[in-house]
Amino acid sequence: MYTSFAPLQKLDDPIVTDAGVTLHVLRLDLYQPLLSGRSFGQPCGNKYFKLKYNLQQAKASGAQQLLSFGGAYSNHIHALAMVGQLQGFRTVGIIRGEQILPLNETLQDASDSGMLLHYVSRGQYRQKTNPDYLAQLQREYPDAYIIPEGGSNVLGVKGCMEIVDHIQHSIDNTLMANDCNIEAYSTIIVPCGTAATLAGIAAAAKNKQVLGIPVLKNAAYLDAEVEAYHQALGVPGCGNWQLIHDYHCGGYAKLSSELVDFIERFQQRHAIPIEPIYSGKMFYGLYQLLTKGYFDPGSCIVAIHTGGLQGLRSMQHKMAQLLPLSDC
Numbered sequence: 001m002y003t004s005f006a007p008l009q010k011l012d013d014p015i016v017t018d019a020g021v022t023l024h025v026l027r028l029d030l031y032q033p034l035l036s037g038r039s040f041g042q043p044c045g046n047k048y049f050k051l052k053y054n055l056q057q058a059k060a061s062g063a064q065q066l067l068s069f070g071g072a073y074s075n076h077i078h079a080l081a082m083v084g085q086l087q088g089f090r091t092v093g094i095i096r097g098e099q100i101l102p103l104n105e106t107l108q109d110a111s112d113s114g115m116l117l118h119y120v121s122r123g124q125y126r127q128k129t130n131p132d133y134l135a136q137l138q139r140e141y142p143d144a145y146i147i148p149e150g151g152s153n154v155l156g157v158k159g160c161m162e163i164v165d166h167i168q169h170s171i172d173n174t175l176m177a178n179d180c181n182i183e184a185y186s187t188i189i190v191p192c193g194t195a196a197t198l199a200g201i202a203a204a205a206k207n208k209q210v211l212g213i214p215v216l217k218n219a220a221y222l223d224a225e226v227e228a229y230h231q232a233l234g235v236p237g238c239g240n241w242q243l244i245h246d247y248h249c250g251g252y253a254k255l256s257s258e259l260v261d262f263i264e265r266f267q268q269r270h271a272i273p274i275e276p277i278y279s280g281k282m283f284y285g286l287y288q289l290l291t292k293g294y295f296d297p298g299s300c301i302v303a304i305h306t307g308g309l310q311g312l313r314s315m316q317h318k319m320a321q322l323l324p325l326s327d328c
């Protein structure tokens with residue numbers, strides 16, 4: 001399905017009502033822009049925004065090929081393969097770890113979109129920002145424009161600034177329930193990996209409070225990264241954003257029964273699919289904050305559903321194992 005703008009959906013939930021706030025979700029998980037008259041076939045969530053200006057730059061530099069880095073379930077690799085193909089680039093994915101056959105769904109999709117999968121050891125993968133290693137890759141793929149892991153660089157952040165336009169577009173073009181002054185929404189909440197997405201949103205929404213829920217443990221270094229992105233963009237010191245480090249559930253891609261149980265209930269209640277790596281932890285954290293009375297009554301919150309549902313296909317089994325046995 002093609003949607004030129006991501007929809008904003010109101011959530012009706014007693015936890016939200018009891019907290020005296022309103023909550024809308026920006027559904028980037030449904031957003032599929034048209035590129036060269038065609039859509040991806042699968043939404044790319046925030047990864048489309050992170051790639052947009054990187055691809056423009058690649059085109060301007062005359063590159064024929066795009067090269068980037070990711071794990072075997074990477075949303076970024078998946079998006080790069082699809083967006084690259086639609087924009088007429090060949091793509092190379094530097095994939096962490098050994099090849100495992102049959103390919104998982106993520107890598108099969110990438111391969112079907114024409115991506116060349118280049119596997120490297122975990123040790124080699126750790127060199128992904130080392131200039132010598134990048135120079136070596138450039139020699140191996142002379143036509144390639146190299147994009148960092150996750151599409152996280154200043155051009156990626158610049159693209160993520162446009163996420164805020166989608167909130168505004170939806171407000172301007174949809175009849176919102178009038179119990180909330182959505183025009184004056186106060187808070188945006190978003191999950192964070194590298195926090196490039198948060199950096200873009202915070203730079204574009206200077207009069208909003210922007211909260212990030214890091215999905216990695218020990219991610220205190222992210223504050224400096226966001227500052228550095230803002231410096232590079234020329235919007236230093238907005239001071240309108242904050243990372244809340246309490247909801248990573250043990251670390252990247254770590255799951256707890258509590259998290260999986262929350263996700264099941266959330267999906268049943270709202271019929272909005274979420275996954276346990278990013279959006280699940282963001283909503284889990286948000287609900288904890290709501291229950292704790294973190295938000296001023298009357299706050300109008302917009303949560304960014306960043307997508308990532310392609311990765312859910314490989315998580316179902318692990319999630320089912322963590323659910324309490326219901327009917328036996």
Ligand SMILES: *Cc1c(COP(=O)(O)O)cnc(C)c1O
Nearest residue numbers: 075193194195196197278306308
């Ligand atoms: C990559 C990703 C994120 C994290 O984005 P950052 O810019 O690295 O913080 C969040 N949600 C989903 C679904 C992602 O794929």
